[in-house]
Amino acid sequence: MATPDSRPQEHPGGHSGTAAAPDLIVGLVVLGLGLLCLWQAYAIPVTPLYAQVGPKFMPTLVGGMVILVGAGLVLKALRGGWSQELEDVQEAPPTNWRALGLLGAGLLANLVLIDTLGFVFAATAQFVLVAAAFGSRRPLRDLGIGLLVTLGAFLAFDKLLGVNIGAGILEGIL
Amino acid sequence: MDSLAGLAMGFGHALTLTNLGWALLGCFLGTAIGVLPGIGPALTIALLLPITFQVSATGAFILFCGVFYGAMYGGSTTSILLNTPGESGSIITALEGAKMAKSGRAGPALVTAAVGSFIAGTIGTLGISFLGPIVVELALKLGPAEYFSLMVLCFVTVSAVLGGSALRGLTSLGLGLLIGLIGIDLQTGQPRLTFGIPELLDGVDVVLVAVALFAVGETLYLAWRHIEGKQELREVGKLMMSKQDWKRSFWPWMRGACLGFPFGVMPAGGTEMPTMLSYYAERKLVKKEHLHEFGTTGAIEGVAGPEAANNAAAAGILVPMLTLGLPTSATAAIMLSAFQSYGIQPGPMLFTTQAELVWTLIASLYVANIMLVVLNLPLVGLWARILKIPTPQLYAGILVFATIGTYGISNSVVDLMLLYGIGIIAMFMRRFDFPTAPVVIGMILGPMAEQAMRQALTISQGDWTTFVTRPVSLCILILALLGLVGPRLWALAARRRAASA
Numbered sequence: 271m272a273t274p275d276s277r278p279q280e281h282p283g284g285h286s287g288t289a290a291a292p293d294l295i296v297g298l299v300v301l302g303l304g305l306l307c308l309w310q311a312y313a314i315p316v317t318p319l320y321a322q323v324g325p326k327f328m329p330t331l332v333g334g335m336v337i338l339v340g341a342g343l344v345l346k347a348l349r350g351g352w353s354q355e356l357e358d359v360q361e362a363p364p365t366n367w368r369a370l371g372l373l374g375a376g377l378l379a380n381l382v383l384i385d386t387l388g389f390v391f392a393a394t395a396q397f398v399l400v401a402a403a404f405g406s407r408r409p410l411r412d413l414g415i416g417l418l419v420t421l422g423a424f425l426a427f428d429k430l431l432g433v434n435i436g437a438g439i440l441e442g443i444l
Numbered sequence: 445m446d447s448l449a450g451l452a453m454g455f456g457h458a459l460t461l462t463n464l465g466w467a468l469l470g471c472f473l474g475t476a477i478g479v480l481p482g483i484g485p486a487l488t489i490a491l492l493l494p495i496t497f498q499v500s501a502t503g504a505f506i507l508f509c510g511v512f513y514g515a516m517y518g519g520s521t522t523s524i525l526l527n528t529p530g531e532s533g534s535i536i537t538a539l540e541g542a543k544m545a546k547s548g549r550a551g552p553a554l555v556t557a558a559v560g561s562f563i564a565g566t567i568g569t570l571g572i573s574f575l576g577p578i579v580v581e582l583a584l585k586l587g588p589a590e591y592f593s594l595m596v597l598c599f600v601t602v603s604a605v606l607g608g609s610a611l612r613g614l615t616s617l618g619l620g621l622l623i624g625l626i627g628i629d630l631q632t633g634q635p636r637l638t639f640g641i642p643e644l645l646d647g648v649d650v651v652l653v654a655v656a657l658f659a660v661g662e663t664l665y666l667a668w669r670h671i672e673g674k675q676e677l678r679e680v681g682k683l684m685m686s687k688q689d690w691k692r693s694f695w696p697w698m699r700g701a702c703l704g705f706p707f708g709v710m711p712a713g714g715t716e717m718p719t720m721l722s723y724y725a726e727r728k729l730v731k732k733e734h735l736h737e738f739g740t741t742g743a744i745e746g747v748a749g750p751e752a753a754n755n756a757a758a759a760g761i762l763v764p765m766l767t768l769g770l771p772t773s774a775t776a777a778i779m780l781s782a783f784q785s786y787g788i789q790p791g792p793m794l795f796t797t798q799a800e801l802v803w804t805l806i807a808s809l810y811v812a813n814i815m816l817v818v819l820n821l822p823l824v825g826l827w828a829r830i831l832k833i834p835t836p837q838l839y840a841g842i843l844v845f846a847t848i849g850t851y852g853i854s855n856s857v858v859d860l861m862l863l864y865g866i867g868i869i870a871m872f873m874r875r876f877d878f879p880t881a882p883v884v885i886g887m888i889l890g891p892m893a894e895q896a897m898r899q900a901l902t903i904s905q906g907d908w909t910t911f912v913t914r915p916v917s918l919c920i921l922i923l924a925l926l927g928l929v930g931p932r933l934w935a936l937a938a939r940r941r942a943a944s945a
Contacts, residue, residue, distance in 0.1 A: 296876050300615055307622055310637045314629075323901050325629035328894045329636055332625060336618040342611045352609065353876050362669055369667040376840075377660075377864050380847060385857055393847050397840040400663070405672045406836035419841050423848055433494045433852040 290351025297347045301340030307333035372403035389435045393420040447573050454803030457502070458811055466503045467808050470510020471815045477511070478518020479827045481528045482662055483842060485515035486774040486884065490654040491849045493782055501786045502801050506808040508779055509762075513565060513809065516755050517816045520557035521827050524550055524747070525678045533715030533754040536723045540738065540746030545678040547741040552685045554824055556693045556744050557751040559685075562817040564701035564752035568759025569809040571705050572766070576795065576806070579767040583792035588899035589910050591768075593920035595893040598770050600924045601710075603882040610928070612878045619869075620886025623648050630891070631898060643858045650781045652850045653887060654774070656863045657880045659846040661870020663839050668871065675835075680828050683821060692734070693748040696726050700752030707753075708760020708772075715757040715773075722753035759809070766802060767792060770889070774881040777888040 311329035346352055353359050376399030383392035397416030398409050406412055424441065427433040435441065457463060477488045489508050496504050519534035520541065527542035537557060544553040586594070603613035626637045627647030638644040685693070700722045707718040726749040727738050737743035764770040769790035771777035783790045788798060795802055820827070850863045873880060904910035912918045 293876065296872070300618075303619070303622070307625075307637065310639070314634050314636055316634075323898050323906075325632045325634045325636055328890075328897075329625050332618060332621045332890075335614070336622065339611055339615045339618055343615065346611065352612075356877050358877070359875070363671050365668055366670045369670040370664070373664060373667040376843070380843075381857060381860055381864070384847070384851060384860065389847065389851065393844045396847070397844055400840035400843050401836040403667050404670060404836035404839050406834070406840075412837070412840070415837055416840065416844075420844055423844055427494070427848050427852055431494045432498055433848065434855060435848060435852045436855040 289348050290354060293347035293351030293353050294344065297340055297343030297345075299340075300343055301337060304333050304336030304338075304340050307336055369403045369405075372399050376400040376403065384436070388441045390417070390420045390424055390440045393423075447577055450577070450799065450803040451573055451807060453800065454805070454807030455810075457800065457804040458506070458807035463503065463506055463804065463808065464811065466499075466506040467510050467812050468815055470507040471514045471812050471819055472510075473507075474511035474514020475518040475521075475816065475819055475827060476514075476830060478515035479521050479830050480518075480833070480838065481522055481526065482659075482666075482839065484658060484775070485512050486654055486778050487658040488515070489775060489778045489782070490651045490658075491845055493651055493778070493785065494852065496782055496785045501783075501788065501798075502804050504782065504786075505779070505801065505805050506812075508782065509805060509809055510812045510815075512758065512775055512779075513755075513812050514816055514819075516565075516758050517558065517561050517820050518827065519754075520561065520747075520751050521554060521820070521824060522831065524553045524557065525680070525828055526675055526831055528675065533719055533758065534751075535716065536719040536750040537747055537754070539723070540742045540744075540750075542678075543740065543742030544744065544747065545742070548681065549742065549744075550678050551681040551683045552689050552744060553742065553747050554680065555683055555685045555821065556689065556748045558817055558820045558824075560693065560697045560700065560748045560752040561755040561820075562813055563697045564704060564755040565759055565813040565816070566810065567701040568705050568708070568756040569806065569813065571709070571756075572759060572762055572809070573806055575709065575763055576767050576802075579763060580792045580795045583768050586792075586916065587914070588896045588903065589914050589917045590920065592893055592896040592900055593911060593917040593924070594768065594770060595889055595896060597920050597924040597927070598764075598772060598889060599882075599886065599893075600927045602772060602885050603879070605927045605931070609877070610931070612876070613882055616873070616878045616880065616882040617886045620883035621890040623653060623883070624887040624890035630895070641858075643856060648862065648887075649850075649853060649859070650778065650884070650887060651853060652859060652863055653866060654778055654884055655846045655849045656866035657870045657873075657883060658774075659842050659849075660863060660867025661874060661880070663843060664867055664871040665874040666839065668875070677828070677831055680825055683824065689744055692744050695729075696722070696745045696749035697752045699725060699729075700749040700754075701756040704753035704756030704758075705760045708757035709763045710760075715754045718753040718757045719750040722749040725749065762809075766790060766794060766805075769794075769892070771885055774884040777884045780888055 307329055311326050311333055314326050314329065316324045316326055376396040379399060380392045380396040383395060394413065394416040397419065398412045401412040402409060424435055428435050473488065474485065477483045477485065488511050492507065492511070495507065516533065520537050522528055523534040523538035524541035524545050527538055541553045541557065544550065599617055603617035604610035622637070626644050628634065628645055629636050635645055703722050703725070704715070704718040723746055726745040730738070730743060730745050734743055734745070738746055761773050761776050764772055765776045765780060769780065771780045780790055788794070846863065847860070850859050853859070870880060900910055901908070911921060
């Protein structure tokens with residue numbers, strides 16, 4: 271805090287200079303989102319009956335607001351950005367690709383398997399992969415715990431709360 | 445109905461065996477999830493929303509409020525023993541509490557947090573009981589124009605006034621409003637922002653968004669920054685406060701409670717601000733001989749005050765939610781959507797049309813508070829044991845429940861994809877410091893604001909000046925404007941002064 275230079279030049283990506291590339295991307299994405307919203311707002315067909323405040327008004331307003339804040343973020347990014355001043359970002363360890371990859375694989379496994387194998391098996395596969403992502407080294411034990419957790423959750427939500435978690439191999443038997 | 449008659453009726457219903465059971469279950473669950481780092485009351489209530497199909501409204505809301513209060517109690521345990529705040533209101537508690545635990549005084553820290561939570565919770569609940577009907581009286585005089593202005597004020601305070609940056613807060617709010625627009629327009633039946641995808645015609649489910657933001661996004665972010673290693677868990681030790689501890693805690697409790705409650709009531713939402721203010725106040729007011737404990741061995745005042753402020757603010761948040769139908773925190777927004785799924789519209793009419801529900805709920809808050817202090821003092825060892833669940837299995841488990849919360853509603857893989865998609869957005873939001881609560885609030889409150897605006901304009905026959913010619917509406921809008929530009933003008937003036945000096 272006491273350093274005379276208010277903008278730390280050290281950045282995890284090794285980036286320096288006046289514009290902050292990651293922040294700029296965020297600003298542009300927000301800007302794009304606003305434009306998308308406006309485009310969709312104009313695509314709404316309007317009957318002349320609702321001339322005063324039709325269904326278009328709010329989407330236009332929100333789209334305009336998002337574009338405005340998006341432009342603000344872009345401007346801020348061009349002036350050096352905001353995120354490199356964040357404590358969380360400055361102290362952040364390097365990206366853990368292994369953890370992110372395993373977690374992503376877990377989500378994907380769930381997505382692909384849930385319609386065919388059913389919730390219990392799909393979520394168990396996800397459980398094992400996510401646990402591995404966070405550093406668990408005993409996949410077999412995780413498999414057991416995962417089966418217990420998903421089965422318990424299935425029974426609690428399906429039988430007690432009446433949530434229909436879909437059909438699957440095991441779910442059909444239970 | 446006046447407060448005392450209401451409370452008498454409420455206690456009559458709250459003290460039945462079923463409702464006591466719901467309260468106990470809620471308190472138990474709430475404490476557990478409050479203790480677990482990574483899940484908060486908003487996520488838990490979102491996951492429990494299916495219960496609204498099975499249980500009466502009264503039972504469900506007693507459960508939700510138990511979870512809501514319980515999470516506040518549980519959060520402090522984690523802050524103290526693990527130095528990881530279980531939820532945002534306990535960040536300040538973690539400052540001094542963890543230091544006390546480090547110097548072997550975890551016991552007194554836990555006791556002062558629990559007793560402070562109880563006192564503040566009770567003061568806050570008293571506040572709800574007696575302030576609620578007064579706010580309702582006033583609120584009944586408001587028309588749609590005033591309501592719309594109030595919602596605008598609410599939008600400004602939750603996104604622009606609180607948090608690190610107004611610009612980023614407003615971006616989050618915009619995202620929430622945008623998601624809230626998706627689906628069929630209720631008044632004209634036109635599909636909006638659906639991109640021709642039939643699954644989007646019904647709109648995006650609030651549970652899906654809450655789970656994506658609070659569970660999937662959080663887990664993804666943690667994986668992104670994951671470092672192998674174990675966190676250090678402090679021993680609970682003896683749960684006793686010395687006479688001096690009691691003396692040093694008493695006024696911080698009172699001050700914290702009195703500071704926290706108004707903050708919760710005002711549509712400013714959030715528990716961060718009052719806890720922080722309480723912390724600074726206590727550091728200023730502490731006796732000289734104890735000042736050195738702040739930041740070194742941990743001062744008990746720095747736990748007692750903020751913890752009380754946290755709980756009183758949480759109670760205060762229920763006032764605008766029950767009386768005006770305005771949610772000012774993510775948890776309140778989810779509870780509001782629970783009301784909607786019962787076909788109940790929270791607002792001033794609630795106290796007359798659903799008097800039994802409201803007063804039973806308020807009476808249950810008193811009950812929950814007593815249950816919680818009992819659950820949290822003798823049983824604190826049990827909660828500390830929950831903290832021993834290793835991180836890998838904890839996060840893997842959270843994602844299992846995330847799947848249930850979304851796939852369980854619709855059995856649709858499209859929803860699951862949407863869940864993960866919004867989760868990825870949430871991960872980046874976390875990285876670039878965009879707050880998540882405004883997304884949920886914008887999503888729930890946005891459609892309500894649009895409806896109020898259209899009603900107001902129908903009444904005024906399309907005359908837009910209705911929002912500024914009605915004096916109350918004008919005042920609220922001016923307040924909102926001040927909230928938006930005030931801090932900036934202030935900073936600008938301060939800079940000018942610094943430059944000229």
